[in-house]
Amino acid sequence: MTVLLTHEPVVNKSRAITANRLVVHAESMGEACDALNEIAPSWPMERTVLLSLSGIALDATLVEWELPENTLVELPASLLATGEGAQLAKALAEKGIGLCASQVGHGEKLPADVPLRFGLVDVVAHPRALHGVGVPLAVGLLNAAGFDAAMANGYAGATGWFFLNGGPKAHRLSPGHAQIVRVLNLVRRDAEVKEIEAALKQDVALSYKLLRYINSAGFGLPVEIQSFRHAVTMLGYDKLNKWLSLLLVTASKEPGAPAIMQAAIARGRFMEQVGQVFFDRGEHDNLFITGAFSLLNVLLGTSMEAVLSEMHLPDAISAALTGKGGVYKPFLDLARACEDDPRNLAGQAENLGLDFQAINRAQLSAVSFADTLQGD
Secondary structure (H helix, E strand, O other), X not given: OOOEEEEEEEEEOOOOEEEEEEEEEOOOHXXXXXXXXXXXXXXXXXXXXXXXXXXXXXXXXXXXXOOOOOEEEEEEHHHHOOHHHHHHHHHXXXXXXXXXXXXXXXXXXXXXXXXXXXXXXXXXXXXXXXXXXXXXXXXXXXXXXXXXXXXXXXXXXXXOXXXXXXXXXXXXXXXXXXXXXXXXXXXXXXXXXXXXXXXXXXXXXXXXXXXXXXXXXXXXXXXXXXXXXXXXXXXXXXXXHHHHHHHHXXXXXXXXXXXXXXXXXXXXXXXXXXXXXXXXXXXXXXXXXXXXXXXXHHHHOEOHHHHHHXXXXXXXXXXXXXXXXXXXXXXXXXXXXXXXXXXXXXXHHHHHOOOHHHHHHHHHHHHHHHHHXXXX
């Protein structure tokens, strides 16, 4: 099986995630459908999914495929502008499948009688949003400043990883983030429960949010955790370290934070999933933390060095986060490649001896997990 997925979020004007975009990289429509059918049980159902069949010659096989109900299919504008493409679009629409036009903005004349939910427009070619293509989404943005300009020019949202780029860097953590780091460091050095509780009581909102995440559906605990002491009894310090790490990732109040949070949590979950066959159970949480912390510098508006200087992390995590190597770095590289680089992803997978479908399942599971937490 040579089919691989990459993924990216779709955000609205407020930079809140409204959908996920999954890009399928395969040599044929039949091969893509077979692979997607196999991993359908892992499909993320929490949000709408825009499905892009990148570079694949689309044909009637697509009409026969039973798509998950939350999925919209992207059809290239160049295909929609042909009689064959318009006929395929109408057949999909008659079956109740939602449609999007992709690669819009290069002079194509789209059929007026094909219902389009979204139009993915090349923002470089068309700084101002086009009309008559469905809800216009900007594609090809380089950074957050480009996003702001696109929204001012009539776009309703965007898809891509532009929000990971740009923005000034502070030299210190904010007081709210620093408090979480203090609590996290207490847990990592096995401080007394009463000492950790005292630190948590200095920030009631922090205590509430911690318990909310511990009790979220994504973690599937059999009982509701009522207090921090109860959490220690039920979970132990190692698991609390993971939950507090997640709390640090989700602490930012910046406008673009939800999308960055989702990416960070998805990276962590993905690394935890694919790394299970390589590491003992005791290291699975470290894989999660490595992925989740890989965007802390972006989330907290500071440098990675400034973040790590405040934290007591295992050397293997710090080495991966600073690009110095270590046993977790290949898995972090793999997680990053899942976001936009199928060729690199294939190479990384082969180097690690990982089955492509295992990677695809782990991606879908990671996106679903992140969506579940973001929805709480």
